[in-house]
Structures are given as structure tokens and as C-alpha cells.
Amino acid sequence: MNGWLVTITDVHGNVIEMELPPEFSNAQAIANAVMRYSNHADADIASIEIQKMGGGGVQFVSSKK
Structure with missing residues (x-):
């Protein structure tokens, strides 16, 4: 499976x-x-991790305080 797995964690620990x-070609688009x-979920995001499925490791990790 190609594409991206995005894991979002909010400040309450919800994942x-x-x-x-795979049409999302880079971390910025994701x-x-x-x-x-x-914005739709009114989530208070603590961190975002983006991984390329099928290998490639973590492409982009962002923390928001």
C-alpha cells in the first residue's frame, strides 16, 4: 500500500x-x-506525525504548542 499514514495527537492524548x-505528494500538502x-474538528493538536506507507520512514513531524 502506498500513500501516507497521518497520526494526530491532541492535547488530551486522543489519537x-x-x-x-499517494496523490498527496509532499508533507506540506498533507x-x-x-x-x-x-479546523473542522475544533481539535487542539499537540503533534502530527506523517509516515510514508510502504517504507520511507517519517517524512515530517510537527509539534504545535
Whole structure:
């Protein structure tokens, strides 16, 4: 499976995982999608981890305080 696995953790310790298709070509596009999600969910995000599925390791890690 190609694509991206996005793990969002909010300040309360809730974890949300999203799978995004490989059409999202870079971490910035994925971060934009995640921020759109967080605006809709009114989430207070503590951290975002983005991994490329099928190998490649962590592409982008962001912390928001």
C-alpha cells in the first residue's frame, strides 16, 4: 500500500489516524489537509506525525504548542 499514514495527537492524548492516498505528494500538502481537518474538528493538536506507507520512514513531524 502506498500513500501516507497521518497520526494526530491532541492535547488530551486522543489519537486520530488518517490514511491519505499517494496523490498527496509532499508533507506540506498533507499538513494542509490535516489542518483543514483540525479546523473542522475544533481539535487542539499537540503533534502530527506523517509516515510514508510502504517504507520511507517519517517524512515530517510537527509539534504545535
